[in-house]
Amino acid sequence: MRRAEVAAAGGAGAVVAATAAGLTLGPVAAAIAVAVVLAAAVAALWFVRNRFRSWVYQERDEDLIVERGVLIHRLSVVPYGRMQFVDVSAGPIDRIFRLATVKLHTAAAASDARIPGLERDEAARLRDRLAALGEAKAAGL
Amino acid sequence: MTDPGQSGAPPEAGSPPAAAVGPQGQGMTHPRQTMLDQGWRRLHPLSPLVRSGRGLVAVLALAGLSTSGVIGGGTGTRWYDLALPVLVAVAALVNWFVTRWKVDGVTLRIETGLLRRDSRQLPIARIQAVDLVRPFFARMLGLAEIRVRLAGSGDADGRLAYLTEAAAFALRARLLAAHHGLDPATPEPAESVVASVGTGRLVGSALISAIPLAVVAVAVGAAIVAVTPGGLLAVGAPLAWWLIICGGIVWRRVSTQYAFTVAVSPDGVRIRRGLLGTVAETIPVPRIQAIRMIEPLLWRPLHWCRLEVDVAGRLGHDHPEGTGEVRKALLPVGTQDEAMRLLRVALPAAGGWPALSPPPRRARLKAPLSYHFLAAGHDGMLAVAITGRVRRETTLVPLAKTQSVRLVQGPLQRRLGLATVHLDAAGKRVRAEFREREQEQARSLVGELATLSRSARRQASLAAAPPVPPGPGGDDGPAAANGRDTAVGPVTEEPGRQAPGGSGGSLPRTSTGQAASVASPVNASQSEV
Numbered sequence: 001m002r003r004a005e006v007a008a009a010g011g012a013g014a015v016v017a018a019t020a021a022g023l024t025l026g027p028v029a030a031a032i033a034v035a036v037v038l039a040a041a042v043a044a045l046w047f048v049r050n051r052f053r054s055w056v057y058q059e060r061d062e063d064l065i066v067e068r069g070v071l072i073h074r075l076s077v078v079p080y081g082r083m084q085f086v087d088v089s090a091g092p093i094d095r096i097f098r099l100a101t102v103k104l105h106t107a108a109a110a111s112d113a114r115i116p117g118l119e120r121d122e123a124a125r126l127r128d129r130l131a132a133l134g135e136a137k138a139a140g141l
Numbered sequence: 142m143t144d145p146g147q148s149g150a151p152p153e154a155g156s157p158p159a160a161a162v163g164p165q166g167q168g169m170t171h172p173r174q175t176m177l178d179q180g181w182r183r184l185h186p187l188s189p190l191v192r193s194g195r196g197l198v199a200v201l202a203l204a205g206l207s208t209s210g211v212i213g214g215g216t217g218t219r220w221y222d223l224a225l226p227v228l229v230a231v232a233a234l235v236n237w238f239v240t241r242w243k244v245d246g247v248t249l250r251i252e253t254g255l256l257r258r259d260s261r262q263l264p265i266a267r268i269q270a271v272d273l274v275r276p277f278f279a280r281m282l283g284l285a286e287i288r289v290r291l292a293g294s295g296d297a298d299g300r301l302a303y304l305t306e307a308a309a310f311a312l313r314a315r316l317l318a319a320h321h322g323l324d325p326a327t328p329e330p331a332e333s334v335v336a337s338v339g340t341g342r343l344v345g346s347a348l349i350s351a352i353p354l355a356v357v358a359v360a361v362g363a364a365i366v367a368v369t370p371g372g373l374l375a376v377g378a379p380l381a382w383w384l385i386i387c388g389g390i391v392w393r394r395v396s397t398q399y400a401f402t403v404a405v406s407p408d409g410v411r412i413r414r415g416l417l418g419t420v421a422e423t424i425p426v427p428r429i430q431a432i433r434m435i436e437p438l439l440w441r442p443l444h445w446c447r448l449e450v451d452v453a454g455r456l457g458h459d460h461p462e463g464t465g466e467v468r469k470a471l472l473p474v475g476t477q478d479e480a481m482r483l484l485r486v487a488l489p490a491a492g493g494w495p496a497l498s499p500p501p502r503r504a505r506l507k508a509p510l511s512y513h514f515l516a517a518g519h520d521g522m523l524a525v526a527i528t529g530r531v532r533r534e535t536t537l538v539p540l541a542k543t544q545s546v547r548l549v550q551g552p553l554q555r556r557l558g559l560a561t562v563h564l565d566a567a568g569k570r571v572r573a574e575f576r577e578r579e580q581e582q583a584r585s586l587v588g589e590l591a592t593l594s595r596s597a598r599r600q601a602s603l604a605a606a607p608p609v610p611p612g613p614g615g616d617d618g619p620a621a622a623n624g625r626d627t628a629v630g631p632v633t634e635e636p637g638r639q640a641p642g643g644s645g646g647s648l649p650r651t652s653t654g655q656a657a658s659v660a661s662p663v664n665a666s667q668s669e670v
Contacts, residue, residue, distance in 0.1 A: 074550075079544075
């Protein structure tokens with residue numbers, strides 16, 4: 001489902017590249033361009049698939065754990081009490097698939113607890129839960 | 142624990158301090174009122190002059206130059222030559238006219254703006270630091286600026302420029318007393334000097350730091366002259382400029398850090414410094430997020446180091462007299478002993494230096510240079526990490542202050558079975574990095590640090606007496622300027638708090654900062670642990 005994002009982007013990119021190459025260089029170039037872009041898209045698709053497969057989050061009693069990354073593996077533990085605010089955002093493609101990204105902000109700029117590609121309802125649930133937990137366990141700076 | 146009658150009271154309704162001194166304010170904007178009454182007050186009438194002083198002088202000088210024909214061919218004065226300075230002066234005057242401020246129970250309120258009215262409420266309980274800044278010009282006129290720093294605020298948010306010195310001192314004492322949950326009329330407590338930096342050492346350290354720059358300049362110059370014997374003329378001018386810049390850097394450091402003293406009082410850590418313009422910063426001890434000990438290469442033979450503290454806040458863009466930084470120098474240059482003494486003061490919660498351990502030897506492949514010093518360790522209260530090769534940097538983060546724990550593993554690290562654990566504190570790049578730890582160890586370290594920080598945090602908030610009722614947006618939320626909605630523990634105004642100690646000045650203020658409220662004696666003593 002999230003891959004659709006890349007697939008759509010890849011497809012669109014292929015069409016654009018094909019028309020561009022076709023207009024300027026002729027049909028053979030267009031075919032090559034399509035092939036290249038599609039190959040890139042497939043590679044990106046593979047990468048994105050792994051990337052999203054690696055994206056795991058876990059709501060524990062006291063903190064939220066987000067784990068992600070293929071090349072660079074990252075794991076964040078963010079205590080609810082340290083949360084400053086929760087961000088839910090959805091781009092245009094996200095909206096087509098009814099997805100949303102939830103982001104947890106703390107006072108530290110480096111904390112990165114972002115969970116993309118959540119179903120909209122799940123995102124809303126998570127947001128509310130995080131907000132409630134954050135309020136219940138709030139700790140000052 | 143919480144006094145119900147007080148905790149519920151909205152800050153607005155907080156009755157003015159009973160002990161307020163001076164005549165009561167009559168009008169809302171009566172300009173001449175003494176300190177410590179509850180009406181609105183203006184800044185000092187001379188402040189527009191001081192604020193626009195530097196710019197005005199520059200513009201006038203420029204106008205003078207152009208008039209006298211040094212610049213621009215000397216076509217004489219025209220009316221628009223004066224338009225800019227006049228405009229600046231008028232703007233400053235208007236700004237003064239429309240700016241007013243007051244302290245009511247638990248908030249400092251500043252209103253400013255002519256067309257776009259801007260009203261700020263700074264909850265005193267959330268103050269991160271209070272600076273008293275006296276630039277040279279203001280100092281000559283006996284004026285001072287108060288700068289209140291909150292977690293989410295920029296530099297300009299909590300500025301009151303300028304007040305008379307007496308008023309500024311009184312306001313600072315008042316804000317800090319209120320911050321610690323005492324009667325706002327409590328006089329400023331006595332302080333004891335912990336460390337000071339002699340002029341000789343300061344100048345020496347600044348010169349040593351400038352040596353590489355100067356050496357590079359001279360070496361480059363010498364090389365060029367050696368290659369082309371006639372090149373001295375061509376090289377001379379930029380070289381001279383370079384050296385002048387070096388001198389400027391040294392001068393800047395010396396003038397801003399001159400007569401540096403660190404004192405401790407129940408209010409917090411107070412840092413005074415400055416040659417021409419002076420700065421006195423006050424940081425309540427619980428507000429310290431992290432401390433860094435930096436040992437540059439050239440200082441190491443002398444066993445000197447520098448200490449920096451991190452306070453939550455945002456870096457502002459105006460830095461008069463070098464004060465705009467949230468990263469504050471706790472000690473610009475000092476010996477290891479002094480540094481240790483200061484660390485004990487600034488991190489009272491930490492029991493001692495936790496045992497440090499270096500990463501496994503194979504980390505050498507990943508970090509061939511920095512491996513030399515890499516080490517990290519933690520105990521129940523404090524995490525310490527050493528990084529850097531040329532500049533050895535030791536970061537100390539109290540576990541009670543951690544915002545999040547992260548594990549990062551790059552491709553090379555994975556191949557070597559290593560990982561880096563970051564312990565983030567509030568701020569942009571404030572963190573202790575446990576670099577290149579054993580993979581398995583790092584994984585368990587994450588969990589361990591998360592658990593330990595939780596218990597440390599709990600202990601700290603227990604010590605901070607009544608738990609802070611969660612305000613909207615969480616405590617210390619960004620730009621937490623709306624004191625009206627936040628049910629922060631109210632400022633106690635009961636004089637009974639003062640009674641046991643006789644004079645309030647000698648009474649140790651509970652250094653728990655967070656919830657400015659009545660701490661029970663038990664909790665107050667816990668907070669000292």
